[in-house]
Amino acid sequence: MAKLLVAGVSVLSIGITGCTPVLEEQAERGTLLSQAESTITSRRAIADVQALVELGPRVTGTPVMEQARAYLIEQYTRAGYETKTQTFTYPKFEDLGSNITVNGRTINGRALNGSIAGKQSARLVAVPNVGQASDFAAVDVKGAIALVRRGEIPFLQKAQNAANAGAVGVVIINNESSDLYGTLGGEVQIPVLALSGKVGNSLFESQQSQVSLAVNTRQRTVTGTNVIAHLPGVTQPRVIVGGHYDSVPGSPGANDNASGTAVVLDIARNMAQTTLARQAWFVAFDGEEDGLHGSRYFVSQAQPSFLEGLDAMLNFDMVGVNDQLLVGGTQSLTKLTQATQSDISIFGSQGGSDHAPFARAGVPVLFFYRGQEPNYHTPNDKSVEPRLLDETSQVGFNVLKQILNSDTVSVAM
Known part of the structure; x- marks a missing residue:
């Protein structure tokens, strides 16, 4: 069997036999959880979300992430799994406080x-x-600070156009009232500030005013840590089930993505006493919010034969808010999911979450997601709906059983 070659991987704990939330014969038949078991699942999942949220923003490289990691390791160990950690470093961009001063x-x-x-x-x-x-x-922006609206072309192109026209700085106003979070994705030699539509739209009335722009940033190296859980001796899984457990600065990240982290953990609990558990790895990825660093590192350190042995990677991200459950990814897997749960909608999955590095490596992927919501990437991302966690966990569990009970999975990208 293929082995995953990783730098900085250590076995932290060997799990003992844990609770038995789902009987093995139920799992083998592929039935839904009973109502009583569903209630237990819901309570466990929301407890996991609350435990992570209470730690505060889970920003890669901070002490809070050490606490979050310890919590996940404890929970997986209780469920009967052994855990490994996989460490990696990357340069992290930080905003130390940026603003624009207009008329005092x-x-x-x-x-x-x-x-x-x-x-x-x-x-x-x-x-x-x-x-x-x-x-x-x-317009004449030479020696000026350019004020532009979001939309149609990439941020980098706007900033480069401004620099080429002689501007000394750029302020980009969101086309919605909410704050604007974004990445340039390239180099430009003038500072670039983003403002919400709520506070920024009034600036279009202040053109020709003398303003002061202050963009305070730095790059520092941070260490991220993935948590990998599997039953003892499982070196070549058929499926990776994962989601990221980090959040953006200032946000406790209930929906993004304590929700997905809790669902992955709950699926692992439900599978623990089944033979199917010997065909799966469960991964909590770090560094997603800074550019999918944890999943990219995981894939980069895996032997080609390890990746070739995977039938699927299931990714859960933002699954605790909004009634409609969406899936995207490899066509054969999205069709399988709809056949399992007919009211699920298929959407054109973008590459903005941890399934993307696996897809680029040729692994079939399935992305579970419930869409954007008002508290996304804000301090108000504090709560999710337990029934949505429960529903996502049940659907994911049943899709996983369909995949693992099949000898082969027909792949159509």
């Missing part, structure tokens, strides 16, 4: 990920439309 009023914003640091005092010039090169040709 300081407005706090967020530096776009990748922006250089810089302070500029200059005219504020509103650029028409969304900051295409032709839009900059219509």
Whole structure:
């Protein structure tokens, strides 16, 4: 059997036989959990979410993540699994506090990920439309701070167009009232600040005003840690079940993504006393919010034969808010999921979560998701609905059983 070659992997604990929430014969038949068992599942999952949320924002490289990791290791061990940790490092972009001051009023914003640091005092010039090169040709931004709206073209292109037109800084206003979180995805030699539509739209009335732009950023190396759980001796799983357990700064991350972390843990509990558990690994990924670093590292350290032995990677991200459960990914797996649960909707899965590195490596993937919601990436992401965790756990569990009870899985990307 293939082995996963990882740097910094250590066995932290060998689990003993845990609770038996689902009888083995039920799992083998592929039936839904009973009502009583469903209630227990719901209570366990919401308890996991609450335990993680109470720790505070789970930002990679912070002491809070050590506490979150210890909690997950304890829970997996109680369920009968052994756990391993997989450590990795990466440069992390940090905003130390960025703002723009207009007419004596300081407005706090967020530096776009990748922006250089810089302070500029200059005219504020509103650029028409969304900051295409032709839009900059219509105004004089030389030596000025350009004010542009979000939309149509990438942030990087807006910033490069501004720099090419001679601007000394850029402020991008969200096309919604909420805060704007984003990444440049490339280099530009002027500072770039993002503002919510709520506070930023009024600035379009302040063009030609003298303003002060302060973008305070830095790069530092942080250490992330994946948690891997499996039954003793399972070196080549057929399925990886995962979700990230980190959150963005300032957000306790109930839905994003304590919800997915709890669902993965609950599926592991439900499988623990079945033979199917010997065909699965369960992974809590770190560093997702900074660019899928944990899942990318996991895939990069795996032998090709290990990845080739996988029938599927199931990813759970933001599954505790919004009634409609969505799935995306490999066509054969999305069709299997709809056949198992007819009211599930298929959507065009984007590459913004931990299934993406597996898909790029040729592993069939299935992404469980409930869509955006108002508290996304905010301090208000504090609660989820227990019944939605329960529903997601049951659907994921039953899809997993369908995959593992099949000798082969027909793959259509």
